[in-house]
Amino acid sequence: MRPLRPIERSTELARVYVWEWPVRVAHWVIVGAILVLSATGYVVAHPPGRWAPLGTVKAVHSYAAIALTLAFASRVAWMFIGNRWAQWDQLLPVRRERWRGLGPTLEWYLFVLRKPPGYVGHNPLAGAIYTLVFLIELLMITTGFAMYSVSAPYWSPMHAFGFLGPLLGGLQTARWLHHAGMWLLLGFMVHHVYSAVLMSQVEANATMESIFSGYKFVPEEDVVSPRVRRATPPSP
Numbered sequence: 001m002r003p004l005r006p007i008e009r010s011t012e013l014a015r016v017y018v019w020e021w022p023v024r025v026a027h028w029v030i031v032g033a034i035l036v037l038s039a040t041g042y043v044v045a046h047p048p049g050r051w052a053p054l055g056t057v058k059a060v061h062s063y064a065a066i067a068l069t070l071a072f073a074s075r076v077a078w079m080f081i082g083n084r085w086a087q088w089d090q091l092l093p094v095r096r097e098r099w100r101g102l103g104p105t106l107e108w109y110l111f112v113l114r115k116p117p118g119y120v121g122h123n124p125l126a127g128a129i130y131t132l133v134f135l136i137e138l139l140m141i142t143t144g145f146a147m148y149s150v151s152a153p154y155w156s157p158m159h160a161f162g163f164l165g166p167l168l169g170g171l172q173t174a175r176w177l178h179h180a181g182m183w184l185l186l187g188f189m190v191h192h193v194y195s196a197v198l199m200s201q202v203e204a205n206a207t208m209e210s211i212f213s214g215y216k217f218v219p220e221e222d223v224v225s226p227r228v229r230r231a232t233p234p235s236p
């Protein structure tokens, strides 16, 4: 049996500060807000009969909505001022290398390739999915503001969002989209936590820890030239 070489292995890895604190804080505020918004939103959609602190439930929904909106806005701003792994082009696969990496990354997920793709931040496929997730969050914010604008007190500046209702196809459509978006986000969460735990184990690069600490441990060559590894090098 080949002896294990933990020391040599660890010297090949670079400790990289991938997720700066605004990315991590935004992530966890968004997660907390979505959980609170889903619980309170579900109660609004299915009011439990005579048990009725519904006003409080709606108030909690509004406060969590403010937290979600601020965290979302700060993450979008960070897509333009953050480090290279937080940038917008790591999400939207518009650059040629990212676009070309989509197919091979899918091959890796489908067990066609044997080595995980060598990207330090998000791989191109994960980035593209996160783009959709951010768009669903934006949908929740616009439909939510559209609904709130019609029930806000008469003096409220929130009436400024009244134009959103007709744009979204009417308030009933907005409400339906708002409800469907919740299930999409909760469905995504199940898949996301499963694959984050799995990839963190398979890649052994501290992906799971990174969303708390910011650091990943990655092969140095991936920092210099991130790519999909097509061939498995022959074992020594």
Ligand code: HEM
Pocket (backbone or CB within 6 Å): 033, 034, 037, 038, 040, 041, 042, 044, 045, 058, 061, 062, 065, 066, 068, 069, 137, 140, 141, 143, 144, 145, 147, 148, 151, 175, 178, 179, 181, 182, 185
């Ligand atoms: C991920 C985030 C969110 C989730 C999961 C969520 C969930 C829900 C659900 C399930 C409902 C009930 C819909 C129905 O009656 O079928 C609802 C209602 C509502 N939500 Fe959200 N929501 C979110 C974000 C927001 C945001 C950002 C706002 C912004 C103000 C907002 C404002 C509202 C309003 C005004 C209602 C209608 C309450 C009423 O009927 O009086 N929501 N939400």
Ligand code: HEM
Pocket (backbone or CB within 6 Å): 023, 027, 030, 031, 034, 075, 086, 121, 122, 123, 126, 130, 133, 134, 185, 186, 189, 192, 193, 196, 207, 208, 209, 210, 211
């Ligand atoms: C509804 C809940 C969640 C949503 C919408 C969500 C969304 C996201 C998004 C958009 C990113 C990309 C980060 C960025 O570029 O800003 C991300 C990364 C990440 N999330 Fe979540 N997340 C959720 C819940 C969770 C939970 C509960 C965990 C852990 C138990 C988790 C673990 C991670 C990890 C480890 C990463 C980093 C992945 C990487 O390095 O590529 N997430 N999440």
